[in-house]
Amino acid sequence: MTQRGVPERTEVEAVLRDVADATSGRGLLDIARVESCAIVDGRLRVVLAVAAADAAAVDRLTGAAEHALDGAFAPMCSQVMLTAHREQTPAQRPAASGGGHRPLGGVGGGASSLDVGAVIAVASGKGGVGKSTTAVNLAVGLALEGLSVGLMDADVHGPSLPRMLGVAERPEVREGRLIPARAWGVSAMSIGMLVDENQAMIWRGPMVMGAIGQLLNDVDWGKLDVLIIDMPPGTGDAQLTLAQKATLTGAIIVSTPQDIALLDARRGIAMFEKTRVPVLGLIENMSYFCCPNCGHRTELFGHGGAREEAARLDAPFLGEIPLLAEIRSSADSGAPIVAAAPESEAAQAYRKLAATVAESVRRTMRRAPAGG
Numbered sequence: 001m002t003q004r005g006v007p008e009r010t011e012v013e014a015v016l017r018d019v020a021d022a023t024s025g026r027g028l029l030d031i032a033r034v035e036s037c038a039i040v041d042g043r044l045r046v047v048l049a050v051a052a053a054d055a056a057a058v059d060r061l062t063g064a065a066e067h068a069l070d071g072a073f074a075p076m077c078s079q080v081m082l083t084a085h086r087e088q089t090p091a092q093r094p095a096a097s098g099g100g101h102r103p104l105g106g107v108g109g110g111a112s113s114l115d116v117g118a119v120i121a122v123a124s125g126k127g128g129v130g131k132s133t134t135a136v137n138l139a140v141g142l143a144l145e146g147l148s149v150g151l152m153d154a155d156v157h158g159p160s161l162p163r164m165l166g167v168a169e170r171p172e173v174r175e176g177r178l179i180p181a182r183a184w185g186v187s188a189m190s191i192g193m194l195v196d197e198n199q200a201m202i203w204r205g206p207m208v209m210g211a212i213g214q215l216l217n218d219v220d221w222g223k224l225d226v227l228i229i230d231m232p233p234g235t236g237d238a239q240l241t242l243a244q245k246a247t248l249t250g251a252i253i254v255s256t257p258q259d260i261a262l263l264d265a266r267r268g269i270a271m272f273e274k275t276r277v278p279v280l281g282l283i284e285n286m287s288y289f290c291c292p293n294c295g296h297r298t299e300l301f302g303h304g305g306a307r308e309e310a311a312r313l314d315a316p317f318l319g320e321i322p323l324l325a326e327i328r329s330s331a332d333s334g335a336p337i338v339a340a341a342p343e344s345e346a347a348q349a350y351r352k353l354a355a356t357v358a359e360s361v362r363r364t365m366r367r368a369p370a371g372g
Contacts, residue, residue: 007073012037014048015072019065021057028065032058035083043077050209053178053194058082084235116150116224118249118361120280121242123231123268128287131254133331134321134350135230136164137338138252141354143185144338147225147361151178151188154242155232156211159192166334167193177220184339189219194369212242226361240271248272251359252318255309257284266309280360281316282309283353286323318356321349 012034019028032048039045046069050058062080069078122135132155139151153161162168165183171193172179191211194271221227229248231239243247251272272279323328327346330337339352 002007006039007037009034009037016065016070019061021061028061031032044080045074045081046078047081052191055082074320078112079157116227118226119247120226121229121248121251121315122254124233124254129256132160132230133327134254134283135228136284137336137350138226138354139186140184140336141338142189142226142358145354145358147358150221150224150227151186152188152215152227152229154212154229156191157185159190161190161230161270162192162206164331164336177218180222184336187221189215236263248277250278252280253282255282256286276304279315281318283318283321319349319353322346
């Protein structure tokens, strides 16, 4: 040990080398590395760097790791924390792209090899307003419009895209890069495809941002006309970093009509304005409910609030999505309603939205200079 009582990294590694998963036999240091050791508030804090794909496996071993460290360095108690790392091979580094596509700025501040025409965030100021359902149906609707579409789930703590798209298998890894799942004409990637559906993602900010960076930069997206990013709800570090570093073409704000939801939506809009990301428009979700038996229309959450907010902000109003049981059931069954029931009222609303966004994407691609 050093004179200050902090164990040397080599001493910590020697202890952790004996910690292994009883089922797979994989050692802790086979899938993680010791990034730092320090004494914080009288405790030995060890930070492990781990790739997002291995985070759940490492998380299961932290208890055994702390027990081993407590025994080795008694009477000091230990705390094991995770952060994220990503390794980039020469093949993963950005190459020059031509045509109307351009490389996307990575979350870490460097460039990514993602070749995409437009990157659109689907965001909300709060959870529970149907943002992910809107993102999924918009992405599938854009594919039906003839565009090549990617869909990235940036909501690391609540990844719902695998269930909504009906994707159960783990993504394939080729030459160190993840191959996105194909579903309903869309290439999709979510942290939910890498961990068990019931696994709690109890991650701190740096690890969340590392995972988001890997979903952007370590996935073989191919050449895309548009990448839809299902943003986490709110206006925290993840949202701010994505807005600043992911070279967003624009953002679509989803809100319900009631005043309390619109208050949160305004915060999201303000965040995009401060980061100079254009707001492409607002969507009023759960705009009204029609009784399936009598056809009577009820405006459960009020009506027109998002349209009025769009007019106040001088932003486009992109449409109303009704509150229908079919939207909920289709999402739960993994069959987006825009494709599963294309003649339905809800599907027609999403198709109208997709057509508007598709035209915006095509305009963006036509304006992009050749060769950069």
